[in-house]
Amino acid sequence: MSAVDRTHVTYRYERWRALSSGIIESAGTTFLLTIAVRAYQSGALWKSAVAAGSSLGLLLTPAVVSIVTRRKWAPARSASLLFFLGAAAFACAAALPWLPVFALASMLAMAAAASAIPLFTHIYQENYPEKQRGRLFSRTMMIRIAAAAAFSEIAGRALSDRLNYFPALLLIFAAALAFGGCCLARIPSEPIHDDGGAHPFRAMRFVRDDPIFRRTLICWMLMGFANLMMLPLRVEYLANPKYNLHLTVGMIAFLTGVVPNLARLVLSPVWGHLFDRMNFFTLRVTLNCGFAIGIVTFFVSNSFAGMVAGAIIFGISNAGGDVAWSLWVTKFAPPSRVADYMSVHTFFTGVRGVLAPAVAFYAVQKFSLGVMAGFSAALIVAASLLLLPEIKFGRRARRGVALVEEVSE
Secondary structure, eight states, X not given: OOHHHHHHHHHHHHHHHHHHHHHHHHIIIIIHHHIIIIISOOOHHHHXXXXXXXXXXXXXXXXXXXXXXXXXXXXXXXXXXXHHHHXXXXXXXXXXXXXXXXXXXXXXXXXXXXXXXXXXXXXHHHHXXXXXXXXXXXXXXXXXXXXXXXXXXXXXXXXXXXXXGHHHHHHHHHHHHHHHHHHHHTSOOOOOOOSSOOOTTGXXXXXXXXXXXXXXXXXXXXXXXXXXXXXXXXXXXXXXXXXXXOOOHHHHHIIIIIHHHHHHHHHHXXXXXXXXXSOHHHXXXXXXXXXXXXXXXXXXXXXXXXXXXXXXXXXXXXXXXXXXXXXXXXXXXXXXXXXXXXXHHHHHHHHHHHHHHHHHHXXXXXXXHHHHXXXXXHHHHHHHHHHGGGGGGGGGOOOOOOOOOSOOO
């Protein structure tokens, strides 16, 4: 198959897969936690498990890449098998409506999908020409965001006052992952080059050797932990009867899926333009301020208008987070080490993504949401202050190209 044909086939199936990815994104941001809170009245442990699914997948990415590389499996076919595993897990959750099965199956399904992210990196680098990579990636991302917003609205309305039909929604999630797996199975890809079976965590040495990389990761850990701590608490706040909001599933989906994704859809091209032209660290501090303001506005306003405003601000910041998370290492890593730097960044995202929901759901039992929001905003401000001395290094950055999807911080 010629290079042009590989690009054409990959782009065609990636556009179809973006539709199913939007549906799965709505599962992680809105519906799985809503089911856990409303349908199962689950405690902190199971809610934490549901919220941490995708992050667990990120935590497993070094092992996934190492196994696929050593066994010389095609990355696209390997990713499709992970998606089929996730589909089977959602089907089990639909067939066996019992809280432990639901929580563990949901966690497995989301983890399986997220653990394939580095394999997409290889597919994009192999099949998309460098000069077209960012444009092709951004187009599929726009389809994904639009699909997430549309499905959140449709499914939210369908489940309002009919949450007992949630197993049907889980079957839709299973079908979406299975469809995504079928698309991936048709994408051409070659095995990842094996450099001798090095340890999957070999790239951690760059944290020690590169001071800019190390300091940026520390700041990102503070900001990301705060953001990922409050993300599942949005659904907790809106869905849990103890907060006396009495919102339908449709309104919960509107505030956590529709509004943020519409803002994200509109602003994504703007942030992509700014990313290529602004000092990266200045951009990161700007995004941090947006996340902090969005968190405080959403949780402290005590009004529907305030929650909508907080959701919009979060969506605007999230649009920039999509770009920043996916591209920042391409600006600073040596060209031959971009994948290694990205694997470290992805791993630490998984670490904070697994820990943050557990801390959040247990802490909210002792502290008010207002206190939690203030603490998170303070962490984000601290991360921003630590980044200020790094602004002078942002001038050395190169132009970035899209490497991954699925994550925003």
